[in-house]
Amino acid sequence: MDGGAMNIQPDSRTRLLDAALSVFRAKGYNAARVEDICAAAGLTKGGFFHHFRSKEDLALKAAEHWTSMTGRLFEAAPYHDLEDPADRVLAYIDFRKSLLRGTLAEYTCFVGTMVQEVYDSSPEIRVACEQSIAAHVATLLHDLEAAKQLHAANADWSAEGLALHMQSVIQGAFILAKARNDSAVAAESLDHLKRYVGLLLGRHL
Amino acid sequence: MDGGAMNIQPDSRTRLLDAALSVFRAKGYNAARVEDICAAAGLTKGGFFHHFRSKEDLALKAAEHWTSMTGRLFEAAPYHDLEDPADRVLAYIDFRKSLLRGTLAEYTCFVGTMVQEVYDSSPEIRVACEQSIAAHVATLLHDLEAAKQLHAANADWSAEGLALHMQSVIQGAFILAKARNDSAVAAESLDHLKRYVGLLLGRHL
DNA sequence: GACGCCATACCGACTGGTTGGTATGGTATG
DNA sequence: CATACCATACCAACCAGTCGGTATGGCGTC
Numbered sequence: 001m002d003g004g005a006m007n008i009q010p011d012s013r014t015r016l017l018d019a020a021l022s023v024f025r026a027k028g029y030n031a032a033r034v035e036d037i038c039a040a041a042g043l044t045k046g047g048f049f050h051h052f053r054s055k056e057d058l059a060l061k062a063a064e065h066w067t068s069m070t071g072r073l074f075e076a077a078p079y080h081d082l083e084d085p086a087d088r089v090l091a092y093i094d095f096r097k098s099l100l101r102g103t104l105a106e107y108t109c110f111v112g113t114m115v116q117e118v119y120d121s122s123p124e125i126r127v128a129c130e131q132s133i134a135a136h137v138a139t140l141l142h143d144l145e146a147a148k149q150l151h152a153a154n155a156d157w158s159a160e161g162l163a164l165h166m167q168s169v170i171q172g173a174f175i176l177a178k179a180r181n182d183s184a185v186a187a188e189s190l191d192h193l194k195r196y197v198g199l200l201l202g203r204h205l
Numbered sequence: 206m207d208g209g210a211m212n213i214q215p216d217s218r219t220r221l222l223d224a225a226l227s228v229f230r231a232k233g234y235n236a237a238r239v240e241d242i243c244a245a246a247g248l249t250k251g252g253f254f255h256h257f258r259s260k261e262d263l264a265l266k267a268a269e270h271w272t273s274m275t276g277r278l279f280e281a282a283p284y285h286d287l288e289d290p291a292d293r294v295l296a297y298i299d300f301r302k303s304l305l306r307g308t309l310a311e312y313t314c315f316v317g318t319m320v321q322e323v324y325d326s327s328p329e330i331r332v333a334c335e336q337s338i339a340a341h342v343a344t345l346l347h348d349l350e351a352a353k354q355l356h357a358a359n360a361d362w363s364a365e366g367l368a369l370h371m372q373s374v375i376q377g378a379f380i381l382a383k384a385r386n387d388s389a390v391a392a393e394s395l396d397h398l399k400r401y402v403g404l405l406l407g408r409h410l
Numbered sequence: 411g412a413c414g415c416c417a418t419a420c421c422g423a424c425t426g427g428t429t430g431g432t433a434t435g436g437t438a439t440g
Numbered sequence: 441c442a443t444a445c446c447a448t449a450c451c452a453a454c455c456a457g458t459c460g461g462t463a464t465g466g467c468g469t470c
Contacts, residue, residue: 012419028322030235034456047420049457105325112380116321117233119383120310130384157400161393164381165374168394172377175317176369178324179335188366189373195362196401217445239430252446254431 013051015041020062021069026105029059029117029125056122059114063128066110067135074139085146086201092140093194096170100183100190107183108174137163151202162200169193218256220246225267226274231310234264234322234330261327264319268333271315272340279344290351291406297345298399301375305388305395312388313379342368356407367405374398 009015019040023032034055038048052058079091099107115129137160144159170193173186214220224245228237239260243253257263284296304312320334342365349364375398378391 026325028233028235028326030233031322031326033454044421045457046422046459050419053457055456111384113321115384116318116380117236119386120231121233121236126384126386130386133381133384157397162397164390165394165397168377168381168391169370169374170377171380172373172375175321175376175380176338176373179316179320179331179338181324181331181335185369186373189370192362192367192370192401196397196404199401199404238428249447250431251434251448255445260430 017065021110029114059125060128063132067132085143088143097190112171222270226315234319264330265333272337290348293348302395317376
């Protein structure tokens with residue numbers, strides 16, 4: 001009977017992790033107070049420190065949480081069905097573009113936001129963010145390698161380098177969107193990215 | 206006699222602004238303490254609050270300072286000498302790549318770093334960062350428009366959109382470099398950017 | 411099935427260090 | 441002596457983390 005589906009809410013620990021994702025993305029790591037996260041999760045500080053040793057510990061676990069959340073999201077995305085790996089890569093960009101909905105804190109990247117703030121002050125968080133990005137790059141890499149093999153086998157760029165460049169563009173698009181308070185600039189940047197990848201893979205303008 | 210060239214150091218206000226640039230870039234806006242900046246400038250808090258009303262006021266002035274510093278840097282850069290505007294744009298990217306030297310805090314973008322942290326909590330700082338980016342984009346725009354006119358007059362992209370995309374890539378490259386603690390990934394991303402811009406402007410691979 | 415026992419989960423008051431900002435006074439210069 | 445500039449000393453608010461205590465529920469035992 002325990003742990004059944006009758007509970008409307010996820011358990012407290014998961015609520016804290018979800019709250020960490022949204023509060024850190026909205027206010028940044030340092031400006032976010034532990035009690036902000038507690039309030040968003042419907043708990044008090046006593047409960048928080050029952051689940052996590054420290055705020056930094058929360059950040060580390062939240063990065064893992066982010067990795068598995070986004071992992072499931074992209075695993076379930078429709079672009080995997082296409083036959084040509086180049087089409088899958090281009091459809092991945094379209095999918096990223098379709099995610100640019102709602103507020104900035106809702107669609108921007110948790111680890112990208114956090115790592116820029118703490119890359120120098122918390123090596124552990126930096127590594128956690130690096131690994132999260134690496135895990136996402138890895139999911140792209142197979143399609144990208146297959147697409148290169150098929151359409152640009154002898155080109156002088158590597159699939160991994162291009163996958164990283166794609167992440168650069170996406171992360172940078174978020175920064176521009178934040179600076180201009182407008183998601184349109186991010187969408188335009190993804191259009192350019194799609195055109196570039198298309199050119200590299202033999203698609204015309 | 207005042208303000209003459211005999212002083213080895215710039216005046217205190219300028220030292221505080223310079224210190225703000227480096228300390229904010231290394232630690233982030235929120236984690237940076239006023240006294241950190243004072244120490245870096247060789248002053249105490251009393252002196253700081255003689256020149257700036259608040260930490261936020263400093264951030265606003267530092268963004269303007271950043272704009273004029275980088276404005277001079279790019280104005281003096283060698284890429285303006287090239288005849289073809291497309292070559293100037295490509296040489297701009299090379300120049301950006303040549304700046305990827307030293308520590309991350311030394312070469313990353315001040316306003317890009319700051320805006321990601323405070324875009325939601327301080328509208329004034331966000332606008333200051335937006336304007337700084339816009340000013341830099343404007344310096345690129347003339348060359349880019351001329352290059353488009355010359356080499357891709359009928360293409361279905363705009364010079365301004367491409368200039369913004371270039372900034373996206375650069376900002377994103379900084380994030381990846383921070384996450385991986387390695388500037389090589391940023392350089393590779395700029396290589397991709399150069400190839401893309403080259404393709405749009407009729408340069409081959 | 412009542413009881414003792416213990417682990418998990420959570421609350422909320424408290425603390426000790428930190429930090430943005432202030433008050434005040436000293437000194438150099440014109 | 442007025443003003444600009446800057447140091448020392450200080451304050452009040454804030455906040456991560458602690459701690460004593462409570463509620464709940466599972467589990468073995470008689």
